[in-house]
Amino acid sequence: MAKDPVRVLVTGAAGQIGYALVPMIARGVMLGADQPVILHMLDIPPAAEALNGVKMELVDAAFPLLKGVVATTDAVEACTGVNVAVMVGGFPRKEGMERKDVMSKNVSIYKSQASALEKHAAPNCKVLVVANPANTNALILKEFAPSIPEKNITCLTRLDHNRALGQISERLSVQVSDVKNVIIWGNHSSSQYPDVNHATVTTPAGEKPVRELVADDAWLNGEFISTVQQRGAAIIKARKLSSALSAASSACDHIRDWVLGTPEGTFVLYGCLL
Ligand code: NAD
Numbered sequence: 001m002a003k004d005p006v007r008v009l010v011t012g013a014a015g016q017i018g019y020a021l022v023p024m025i026a027r028g029v030m031l032g033a034d035q036p037v038i039l040h041m042l043d044i045p046p047a048a049e050a051l052n053g054v055k056m057e058l059v060d061a062a063f064p065l066l067k068g069v070v071a072t073t074d075a076v077e078a079c080t081g082v083n084v085a086v087m088v089g090g091f092p093r094k095e096g097m098e099r100k101d102v103m104s105k106n107v108s109i110y111k112s113q114a115s116a117l118e119k120h121a122a123p124n125c126k127v128l129v130v131a132n133p134a135n136t137n138a139l140i141l142k143e144f145a146p147s148i149p150e151k152n153i154t155c156l157t158r159l160d161h162n163r164a165l166g167q168i169s170e171r172l173s174v175q176v177s178d179v180k181n182v183i184i185w186g187n188h189s190s191s192q193y194p195d196v197n198h199a200t201v202t203t204p205a206g207e208k209p210v211r212e213l214v215a216d217d218a219w220l221n222g223e224f225i226s227t228v229q230q231r232g233a234a235i236i237k238a239r240k241l242s243s244a245l246s247a248a249s250s251a252c253d254h255i256r257d258w259v260l261g262t263p264e265g266t267f268v269l270y271g272c273l274l
């Protein structure tokens with residue numbers, strides 16, 4: 001029997017992450033290839049026409065799993081009945097800025113959208129905050145939506161996790177899918193600590209610790225950490241825009257593993273409000 005559709009909210013859906021993210025959700029990357037979805041897309045009035053363009057493209061792509069699209073500038077309409085909320089709406093930093101520099105602009109958004117979510121989302125709605133500063137915005141959302149269970153409010157550090165996997169895979173010339181169990185401690189900011197002390201690589205001879213295979217503590221304790229910490233800034237320098245496809249893909253990984261579980265023997269530590 002076909003599953004009931006899951007309603008997924010994406011705020012900031014007319015922006016660059018939104019544009020990369022909504023087709024992934026509609027294709028089943030976030031919730032599974034057998035899970036129908038209804039997309040709720042929110043943006044602000046100046047972006048209404050662009051948002052409608054995204055809706056037109058979703059229709060044109062004829063995604064079999066996509067059972068409906070709500071495209072709106074009204075937060076209440078956007079939040080009504082949603083089971084998963086991916087909060088991307090906000091302003092990205094530019095070259096030379098830290099993520100905390102967009103705090104004053106973005107934090108107020110999370111105050112007002114928290115109450116719309118609290119009042120109108122489905123019970124047990126799972127929330128992922130992507131907009132920066134992600135941990136702070138998630139904290140604000142928690143404060144202003146006290147009836148959403150604290151454990152349901154998370155923010156995106158899965159991108160940092162995936163970046164760490166990518167760096168190890170490049171360094172060892174192994175498949176990224178064979179590297180697992182890195183941990184990102186701390187905030188999604190340049191003070192985070194990417195930790196490989198429990199990380200392993202699947203090799204023909206079994207699971208091997210990353211530290212043993214890399215055999216270069218100076219690199220692991222130095223360049224590896226700073227590369228992951230500064231990767232967001234490096235992407236902005238190269239693209240003149242902040243990361244989008246990797247952020248969207250990591251948001252899908254975050255929700256998928258949260259809802260469907262990680263593969264056996266694999267863990268991911270979420271950006272949460274400890
Ligand atoms: P963008 O500027 O391309 O898109 C943001 C969208 O949000 C725009 O369409 C804008 O109109 C919309 N918006 C602004 N205020 C809004 C509001 N009150 N309600 C709804 N929508 C609103 O930016 P982007 O590149 O998509 O990045 C979005 C955010 O995600 C930024 O804050 C960026 O720094 C952050 N980000 C976080 C991570 C992470 O790993 N946590 C990774 C990449 C980007």
Ligand code: LMR
Binds near residue numbers: 092159188231235
């Ligand atoms: C990232 O890590 O790519 C995002 O947080 C965007 C940024 O400002 O670095």
